[in-house]
Amino acid sequence: MSIYTDEVMNMDRELIPAHVAIILDGNGRWAKKRHMPRNFGHKAGADTLETICDDAWELGVKYLTVYAFSTENWKRSVEEVKGIMTILRNYLINAIERANKNNMRVRVIGERSRLDDDIRTAIERLEAATENNTGLQFNIALNYGGRDDVTRAVRGLAEKAARGEIRPEDITEQMISDSLDTAGMPDPDLLIRTSGEIRISNFMPWQISYSEFYFCDTLWPDFNKDELAKAIIYYAKRDRRYGGVK
Numbered sequence: 001m002s003i004y005t006d007e008v009m010n011m012d013r014e015l016i017p018a019h020v021a022i023i024l025d026g027n028g029r030w031a032k033k034r035h036m037p038r039n040f041g042h043k044a045g046a047d048t049l050e051t052i053c054d055d056a057w058e059l060g061v062k063y064l065t066v067y068a069f070s071t072e073n074w075k076r077s078v079e080e081v082k083g084i085m086t087i088l089r090n091y092l093i094n095a096i097e098r099a100n101k102n103n104m105r106v107r108v109i110g111e112r113s114r115l116d117d118d119i120r121t122a123i124e125r126l127e128a129a130t131e132n133n134t135g136l137q138f139n140i141a142l143n144y145g146g147r148d149d150v151t152r153a154v155r156g157l158a159e160k161a162a163r164g165e166i167r168p169e170d171i172t173e174q175m176i177s178d179s180l181d182t183a184g185m186p187d188p189d190l191l192i193r194t195s196g197e198i199r200i201s202n203f204m205p206w207q208i209s210y211s212e213f214y215f216c217d218t219l220w221p222d223f224n225k226d227e228l229a230k231a232i233i234y235y236a237k238r239d240r241r242y243g244g245v246k
């Protein structure tokens with residue numbers, strides 16, 4: 001253990017963010033530094049992701065949501081997209097066994113119709129096989145875009161209104177939240193982005209309205225438990241007022 005991890009383990013549990021969201025960034029640069037192809041970095045990034053799930057739970061985090069593939073990531077080269085999908089397929093092969101061993105529930109957020117059939121089927125099996133697990137609630141954002149999430153939610157509500165099931169004037173913020181891919185989950189308390197970029201890139205814009213943001217220079221494959229602990233310590237020192245005065 002190290003000083004940051006120790007500090008978090010000794011912290012009042014109420015100060016630990018229940019929901020941590022992470023924008024995984026820097027895989028490509030990590031690979032480039034090693035004169036390796038970008039997909040080498042993505043593979044290392046996927047390995048880090050597996051470890052971080054265990055670390056997050058040990059530190060007291062209940063929900064972890066990661067941005068693995070955005071609606072914009074299809075613009076990358078065919079080779080890179082294919083490589084990421086291969087990594088995802090390999091991850092999905094043992095995912096049920098690993099998740100059940102750790103009592104972890106896995107869900108995927110995002111628009112699935114663009115994913116290949118075998119990947120979609122594996123995701124459905126993983127979600128069904130882990131739905132009663134009460135450990136870390138792990139969400140993987142795949143073909144996810146925050147605006148797309150809101151658009152689909154609004155479309156659903158508009159359809160209900162058109163059928164006369166609800167009245168437009170009765171639509172509340174809660175109803176919109178309940179129509180998003182993250183329905184039923186608490187909003188993220190802490191959003192982390194690695195690799196020195198300071199932007200949100202369309203990741204859950206509705207849900208992060210009151211989140212604390214933590215940016216670090218570490219490239220995603222190098223991120224570890226102690227880095228996560230450091231982010232949690234930063235979060236614990238924030239004074240969240242939600243627009244009010246304390």
Ligand code: FPP
Nearest residue numbers: 024025026027028029042045046068088091
């Ligand atoms: C960001 O780094 C990373 C991605 C867009 C892809 C992340 C994908 C994985 C970790 C694999 C998915 C697998 C599982 C198991 C869910 P970047 O490529 O933008 O890095 P750069 O900014 O340095 O180029």
